[in-house]
Amino acid sequence: MDVSAFCRQSNVVVVAGKGGVGKTTVTAALARAAATCGLDVLVIGLDDSGGLPALFGRSEPFGYDDVLLDPGTGEPRPGGGPRLVPGRIRGRVLTSDAALLQYLGDHGLGRVSRRLVQTGALDVVATAIPGLREMLVLARVKQIERDRSADLVVVDAPATGHALTFLTSSSGLADAARGGALRSQAEQVVEMLADARRCQVLLVAAPEETPVNEAIETAYRLEDEVGVHLGPVVVNGCYPVLEHLDADPVEAARAAGVPPPSRDDAERLARAAAFRSTRQQLQAGQVARLARELPLPLVTLPYLFSVDLGGPEIEILASSLTDGIAALP
Numbered sequence: 001m002d003v004s005a006f007c008r009q010s011n012v013v014v015v016a017g018k019g020g021v022g023k024t025t026v027t028a029a030l031a032r033a034a035a036t037c038g039l040d041v042l043v044i045g046l047d048d049s050g051g052l053p054a055l056f057g058r059s060e061p062f063g064y065d066d067v068l069l070d071p072g073t074g075e076p077r078p079g080g081g082p083r084l085v086p087g088r089i090r091g092r093v094l095t096s097d098a099a100l101l102q103y104l105g106d107h108g109l110g111r112v113s114r115r116l117v118q119t120g121a122l123d124v125v126a127t128a129i130p131g132l133r134e135m136l137v138l139a140r141v142k143q144i145e146r147d148r149s150a151d152l153v154v155v156d157a158p159a160t161g162h163a164l165t166f167l168t169s170s171s172g173l174a175d176a177a178r179g180g181a182l183r184s185q186a187e188q189v190v191e192m193l194a195d196a197r198r199c200q201v202l203l204v205a206a207p208e209e210t211p212v213n214e215a216i217e218t219a220y221r222l223e224d225e226v227g228v229h230l231g232p233v234v235v236n237g238c239y240p241v242l243e244h245l246d247a248d249p250v251e252a253a254r255a256a257g258v259p260p261p262s263r264d265d266a267e268r269l270a271r272a273a274a275f276r277s278t279r280q281q282l283q284a285g286q287v288a289r290l291a292r293e294l295p296l297p298l299v300t301l302p303y304l305f306s307v308d309l310g311g312p313e314i315e316i317l318a319s320s321l322t323d324g325i326a327a328l329p
Contacts, residue, residue, distance in 0.1 A: 001328040004037040010200040011145045012153045012192070013231065014167070017204030018214045019159035022236040025309060026204045026301070027156040028055040029317035033325075034152045035070060035087035036318065042066070042150035043091045046137060046158060046166075052091060057311040064098050066090045090150070094140050096133035102140065132182075134169035138189045145198060157201075160218050167193065167201070168225050196229035204234045205290065207283040207300075212290045219294055232297040232328060234321070235287055239303050241280055245273040299324030 013030065017023040031041045045052050049062035056069040072088035144153055157163040170189040192198045201222055205215035215233060222228050244252070249269040253260040261269060291298055301320050304313050 007034040012199040014155045014201045016157040016163040018211045021206040023204045032318035038086045039151040041089045044155045045093045062091045062093045134166045139185045142192045194227045200229040200231045202231045207286045235300045237303045238300045245277040
């Protein structure tokens with residue numbers, strides 16, 4: 001599949017997955033892959049920017065206003081840093097409180113909203129209507145999408161359980177509200193979520209039993225309860241497959257013409273090879289099960305043996321993501 005065409009399939013991509021599978025990392029990698037194709041990309045964090053700033057080489061958190069992460073000149077950064085990509089990348093955070101205040105202000109209730117903030121009653125209003133917070137955040141995403149202020153909006157969704165609530169809240173609110181502006185907003189959000197040209201969800205899993213189980217369950221629930229279009233599943237953190245792990249360390253050293261390891265080192269190497277072999281077998285089994293039980297294409301990303309992830313690592317993952325997308329039928 002053409003990578004640029006893939007990144008232009010939907011105006012909004014919501015990246016969702018179980019906590020700990022690298023959902024935020026995949027969000028950053030997708031944004032960089034799209035920008036490499038020349039797209040103007042807006043990355044949105046929800047409630048806070050989390051680890052997104054560090055993945056783009058920034059120490060300061062994002063706020064409600066756009067922050068320029070990469071101007072998109074295609075020129076090398078001063079000091080030999082990561083290459084700037086052709087497309088621009090921006091980041092921002094959408095919070096439920098800010099979305100509620102903006103909604104009230106847009107409907108002529110700016111003075112009321114200021115009063116709510118001063119009295120601390122904002123939470124009371126927001127919790128009085130179940131699903132209101134989530135719907136208003138999605139309504140803001142919808143407005144950004146309609147304004148076409150970016151070629152692609154990538155949303156770093158909450159962890160899977162909260163992501164289901166986040167994505168299903170609007171349909172529930174549309175059914176519950178009898179009419180008025182609130183129901184209209186909810187219906188417009190539902191329309192965006194159900195339109196594959198406007199929105200799709202990219203699920204992220206790790207090649208382990210629990211994340212795979214959760215990805216399968218989430219995929220079917222999203223299709224049944226939201227009707228949202230699902231893109232390929234990204235299997236993150238896959239160990240590169242090594243061959244000859246059953247080789248004897250001493251014999252391998254002799255064949256390579258290097259001094260053989262000591263007895264203790266040979267035992268350590270054998271244990272490490274056994275661990276890696278077991279890991280590869282488990283990984284292969286879970287990826288195969290995911291492909292068997294969920295009729296969606298898979299894209300795998302490598303495990304990076306790094307304590308901290310930043311710009312260089314995101315470039316590696318973006319390149320792997322690009323290769324995986326290009327290999328899709």
